[in-house]
Structures are given as C-alpha cells and as structure tokens.
Amino acid sequence: MRDHLLARAAAEGPLPFEEFMRAALYGPEGFFAGGVLRSVRSGDFLTSPEVSPLFGETIAAFVRAEAARIGAGTPDVVDAGAGSGSLLRPLLDALGPAGRVWAVDVSPAARASLAERVPEAAVAPALDAVPGGLRGVVVANELLDNLPAALAVRTGEGWDEQRVAAVDGALALVEVPARPEVAAWADAHGGDVPPGGRVEVQLEAGAWVAAALSRLEAGALLVVDYGDTAEGLRPRRAEGTLRTYRAHHFGPDPLLEPGATDITMDVNFSAIAAVASEAGAEVSLHRQDDFLVSLGLDARLSELRHRELDLARSGDTMARLRLRSDLSDGQTLLHPRGLGDFRVLAARV
Ligand SMILES: C[S@@+](CC[C@H](N)C(=O)[O-])C[C@H]1O[C@@H](n2cnc3c(N)ncnc32)[C@H](O)[C@@H]1O
Incomplete structure (x- = not known):
C-alpha cells in the first residue's frame, strides 16, 4: 500500500x-478492506454498542419516539457503518416490529457478521443501495469520523x-x-x-449527511461520534485532530503505515448541523450522556442495581457478578470524560 x-x-x-485517506482506508488493501472485523473487543476500537447492548436498547427508545411523532406503526431502521451488528441487534430486539431494516457497512468482514447476527436486515456495502421514502430512523455511530x-x-x-x-x-x-x-x-x-x-x-461527511437525509420521507438521522462544535474544537486547532488507531491505542503518523491503521478525526458537528439545516431538517445537538439519560438509560441502570441487590440477598453469586459487569458496562456509556462526552446530532424531517 x-x-x-x-x-x-x-x-x-x-x-x-x-x-x-480513501486509498488507505477503503482501497483494495485498505484498513476496512480485509477480512478483519475492526470494531470488536479484540479489534482496533471499542465503540458504545460493543461496550454494552444497553446502547442499542436505549436508541430503540429514540426510534419508538420518532415512530410516534411521524405516525409510523413499524418504523424503518437503517444502521450505517453497522460494524458487527452490536447496535442493531439489541435495538431491534427492544423495538419490536420494525419496517424495512438495512445494515450498511463497507467492510466485507462486517457484512458477514451482520448477515449472521441480524438476518432480518438487508445488508449493503454503501448507503447508495438504500432506497428513498424511508419512514423511521437512520443511525450512524462512529462512521463520520472515518470519512475522507x-x-x-x-x-x-x-x-x-x-x-x-x-x-x-x-x-x-x-x-x-x-x-x-x-x-x-x-x-x-x-x-x-x-x-x-x-x-x-469534512466535505464528504457533509455530503453523506445530505445523502442520508434525502432517503428519509419522515423521521430522523442520528449521528453519534467524537467531536464537537467548531467552537468546542478550537483549543485543538493548533495541531488539528487527525490521528490513527490500532489495537485500541493511538497509532503512528497516518503516512507511515497506510492500510494498517485506522485514520480518524473529530467530527465538526457545526458543519454537519449546517448541512442538515440546509436540507430542511430540525437539528438538535446533545452530549451522549445527556441524550441516553433522556431516553431512560439512568432508570434502566437503577433497575439493574435493584436486581443486583436482590441477587446479593438470594446468594446467587455468579448471576450477581454477571449483572454487576453489565451494570458497569452500561455506566461506561455515560462516563463524562469518555463515551458520555461523545456528541449526538438528531436531524428530524
Ligand atoms: C468505528 S466502526 C463503528 C461500527 C459500529 N457502528 C459500532 O458502533 O460498533 C466504523 C464502521 O464503519 C464502517 N465504515 C467506514 N466507512 C464506511 C463507509 N464509507 N460506508 C459504510 N461503512 C463504513 C467500517 O467498516 C466500520 O465497521
């Protein structure tokens, strides 16, 4: 390469x-081209849905609210950059009956995992394959930070x-x-x-947002990623935010080993909010911790805490340890200096 x-x-x-960047990530020998699933615990980065299924479960509450707002009995769901299926699987399980479901990922390894784990989804390599006229939600978790x-x-x-x-x-x-x-x-x-x-x-990220919104007849695009508004990113502008990842650590200079490292950057949410507004969407921007709490994650974690106490009383140590681990994973989604500090852009049409 x-x-x-x-x-x-x-x-x-x-x-x-x-x-x-396009060649290094998406070319024939690019980072996303091979048979390796990147977004899993044993891979290169750990995303919210890989940390806990409570992420997908909580996003289901957003899809339900959108379905109610637009009057869609069975909302369509598109997961773009869907990775292993760790977001879509718990989302669909918690949602109940859905309309059309699409799982989009450029990586062949991710598509193989999606076909197995989310058999009800149509699996595609790019958003182009998803038809217009959707009534529901398009979600993209940690996709835009990779766009060239x-x-x-x-x-x-x-x-x-x-x-x-x-x-x-x-x-x-x-x-x-x-x-x-x-x-x-x-x-x-x-x-x-x-x-x-x-x-x-990030011209391509903007074009992607416009393309995703153009597929929605009614509903919302939900973009979740690291990044900030232009103003929030200002302290990082001396150096910029471009970086590489490999095996969960910062990698070398992006020019040194193209194809062998992820290349990523903070998403400029002001820029994508501008594109979404221009496309006629109503835009809101949130921190991930606030957004998930507003959808009931806090209440869900309290419920798990009560169950843990019940298990402590009943003496079922194994079940209690499993629950404690689930609880701790769920809390990680809200860590104010970690995943909780991610941004969520909702663009409603
Ligand atoms: C950081 S991972 C996130 C995966 C998943 N959304 C999650 O949260 O676990 C980024 C994913 O986006 C996929 N991807 C990157 N660029 C893409 C593109 N232009 N179109 C579709 N998928 C893409 C990668 O193959 C990878 O699976």
Missing part, C-alpha cells in the same frame, strides 16, 4: 489528503492545503494553495484558527 501510494504520488503529483477529509492549514491571508507527496522515497505532507472549495469550507466551519493551525475539511 505504501509503495503503491508512493508510485501514485510520484506519477500524479501530491495527492489531496482525502484521496490518500482534506487538510487545510491557516496562513496569514487564507488557507494552504496539505497534500501527500513522494519526498526522498517516503510519503510526506507538503503545502500548496488550498482549492477554492477547501478554503471556503475552512472559512465557514474552521472557526478561529491560529496561523499554522490545521482544520480537517
């Missing part, structure tokens, strides 16, 4: 960062763009004047960036 990208950059000239982005760097007067070039036999970032659409996005959504500061230009 590295050699292929070196040859490509030498032949074509410096590659826009989104082209590099350009990199803009603040200059005195405007913006340069970092591209990936072949320099002395290695991949290196070089700066060239930014393309007009990159500069325009950075002006609109980058916020107050110091000279030399870096902004990930």
Whole structure:
C-alpha cells in the first residue's frame, strides 16, 4: 500500500489528503478492506454498542419516539457503518416490529457478521443501495469520523492545503494553495484558527449527511461520534485532530503505515448541523450522556442495581457478578470524560 501510494504520488503529483485517506482506508488493501472485523473487543476500537447492548436498547427508545411523532406503526431502521451488528441487534430486539431494516457497512468482514447476527436486515456495502421514502430512523455511530477529509492549514491571508507527496522515497505532507472549495469550507466551519493551525475539511461527511437525509420521507438521522462544535474544537486547532488507531491505542503518523491503521478525526458537528439545516431538517445537538439519560438509560441502570441487590440477598453469586459487569458496562456509556462526552446530532424531517 505504501509503495503503491508512493508510485501514485510520484506519477500524479501530491495527492489531496482525502484521496490518500480513501486509498488507505477503503482501497483494495485498505484498513476496512480485509477480512478483519475492526470494531470488536479484540479489534482496533471499542465503540458504545460493543461496550454494552444497553446502547442499542436505549436508541430503540429514540426510534419508538420518532415512530410516534411521524405516525409510523413499524418504523424503518437503517444502521450505517453497522460494524458487527452490536447496535442493531439489541435495538431491534427492544423495538419490536420494525419496517424495512438495512445494515450498511463497507467492510466485507462486517457484512458477514451482520448477515449472521441480524438476518432480518438487508445488508449493503454503501448507503447508495438504500432506497428513498424511508419512514423511521437512520443511525450512524462512529462512521463520520472515518470519512475522507482534506487538510487545510491557516496562513496569514487564507488557507494552504496539505497534500501527500513522494519526498526522498517516503510519503510526506507538503503545502500548496488550498482549492477554492477547501478554503471556503475552512472559512465557514474552521472557526478561529491560529496561523499554522490545521482544520480537517469534512466535505464528504457533509455530503453523506445530505445523502442520508434525502432517503428519509419522515423521521430522523442520528449521528453519534467524537467531536464537537467548531467552537468546542478550537483549543485543538493548533495541531488539528487527525490521528490513527490500532489495537485500541493511538497509532503512528497516518503516512507511515497506510492500510494498517485506522485514520480518524473529530467530527465538526457545526458543519454537519449546517448541512442538515440546509436540507430542511430540525437539528438538535446533545452530549451522549445527556441524550441516553433522556431516553431512560439512568432508570434502566437503577433497575439493574435493584436486581443486583436482590441477587446479593438470594446468594446467587455468579448471576450477581454477571449483572454487576453489565451494570458497569452500561455506566461506561455515560462516563463524562469518555463515551458520555461523545456528541449526538438528531436531524428530524
Ligand atoms: C468505528 S466502526 C463503528 C461500527 C459500529 N457502528 C459500532 O458502533 O460498533 C466504523 C464502521 O464503519 C464502517 N465504515 C467506514 N466507512 C464506511 C463507509 N464509507 N460506508 C459504510 N461503512 C463504513 C467500517 O467498516 C466500520 O465497521
């Protein structure tokens, strides 16, 4: 993969960062291409639904509320970037009768897991396969942070763009004047960036949000991810938020081992909120902890605590330990400096 990208950059000239990211993550030897399931405990990152089935169960309450709002008896459900099925399975179990169900994931390993674990879902590699006219909810947990982005760097007067070039036999970032659409996005959504500061230009995330909303006749798009508003991301702008992950740890520089690490960034929720508003949606933004508590997760955890006390009295130690572990996993979803600090954007149409 590295050699292929070196040859490509030498032949074509410096590659826009989104082209590099697309090849590194989604190309034939990309991070998501192989037979490895990335979003599981033994994989590269641990997501909310992998931590606890209470995540999917709680999101079912959101789907029910949306179904009631739009008058859909059996709401359609789409999980985009659905991973192993750890969100969709408990969601559908808690929801009861659903309408059409889609599980979308670019990774063949994820699609194999989804076909087995969520047999009632139509499994597809991309959102393009999902038809329009949906009445229900499209959910994307930790998808948008992976969508290819350009990199803009603040200059005195405007913006340069970092591209990936072949320099002395290695991949290196070089700066060239930014393309007009990159500069325009950075002006609109980058916020107050110091000279030399870096902004990930998330044009594809915006296009994805518009495409997802266009499939909804009525209902909501729910985007859950790490990130913040443009203002909230400001303290991180000197360095930018681009990073890699591998086996649950920060990985090396994204240019060093393309294809072997996840490449990700904080989602700029101001930018995607703007796209959703422009598409006519009513947008609200929440912290994950507040959002899940508003849907009843706190009450569910109290119920588990009471059951644990009952088990303590009855002396069933194994069942009590299992419940305690479930309880602790559920509490992890609300950790204020961990998963609870994720953002949830609801865009209702
Ligand atoms: C961080 S994982 C999250 C998986 C799952 N939503 C969860 O919360 O456990 C990101 C998932 O999105 C998938 N993915 C990444 N880019 C995608 C794209 N452009 N379209 C569809 N799926 C994508 C990956 O294969 C991976 O399974």
